[in-house]
Amino acid sequence: MSLRRGDLVTVAAKGPYTAKPRPALVVQASETLPYRDSVTVCLLTADLIDAPLFRVRIEAAAANGLQQPSDVMADKVLTVPRSVVSPKPFGRLNASDLERVEVALRFWLGL
Template identity: 45%
Template sequence: MKRGDLVTIAQNGDYERKPRPAVVIQSDLFDAMDSVTVCLITGEETEAAILRPALEPDETNGLRARSWVQIDKIATIRRARVGKIFGRLPDADMKRISASLAVFLGIA
């Protein structure tokens, strides 16, 4: 599992009550850890572009409809609760996500 991979997660939490798509945001340097950090993905459109970078569906990412990365919904979960990798985001999308994360976390 690498940064930029799209996965399905299953976790019982405030925002993860059902299996949800997510993007891996954790650095590849930490792939030996028993957990992984992700941002949840939603199909609900919003006007908050900095908090919801849009993703267009294509063959590489495996999304079926336009989706939005929920920058404010960061979760660290056990790898055992992560499903198969179903897609991958290109570098351009990951750069937008990284920029939004930096603003949200106050490190920009």
């Protein structure tokens, strides 16, 4: 599987935030992805809330593959086994949206 930072994938891990398969954004550095059997992602939700410091609203578009507006949850960063990540991304964020996610991650993580 060839993933890149900014890809949108489906994660099917069992856990407190992943009881069902859900969309996620790959946030791990692209350069490190080939060397690990895990992938760091931010989960997405269609349960939209107004929290712009750590939830980034992404509108549905053909390029990103989303069917409805969704929030990237910078407060829900997970590292999951590669085996629970869909083998092919269903979409990709554009550079502007990815930059907004990076700002939210820096805020949430205090970087």
